Amino acid sequence: MAIERTLSIIKPDATRRNLTGKINAKFEDAGLRIVAQKRMKLSIEQAQQFYAVHSARPFFGELTEFMASGPVVVQVLEGEGAVLKNREVMGATNPKDAAPGTIRAEFAESVGENSVHGSDAPETAAQEIAFFFAGTELVG
Ligand code: GDP
DSSP states (O other): OOEEEEEEEEOHHHHHTTOHHHHHHHHHHTTOEEEEEEEEOOOHHHHHHHTGGGTTSTTHHHHHHHHTSSOEEEEEEEEETHHHHHHHHHOOSSGGGSOTTSHHHHHOOSSSSOSEEEOSSHHHHHHHHHHHOOGGGOOO
């Protein structure tokens, strides 16, 4: 399988509970390499722009307010089949459906406050990485 890169975000519910290191250990244990990472506070406009694909969904307001409510850690993960592998490590969107051992099963508080974001396909990964990082910030 090809080496890929995917965008990950550790969400405000997880940074608030000081879980960055525990979540990063899950990525690294799965063979994903963190090749870029920064902690930042999104503005509401940045959150709305990032999640524009969900703008018609009923939870859009809740989602974007949550994402701007506290620090996030945006990161680029690299590895074989990184997009899919990261989705496996994250677990299902709703923690009630997430497989044991996944990040969301262990750490998520609810379907909305579910600790991590991960790109859903290589094309969206490229767009989402470019949203947050310049090429020079990615060091593999
Ligand atoms: P993901 O790819 O697993 O993150 O899931 P989606 O792309 O379907 O949804 C994006 C994000 O929107 C999720 O990670 C949640 O934070 C949020 N979300 C999804 N469904 C709901 C919902 O029913 N209620 C709320 N409040 N947030 C939701």
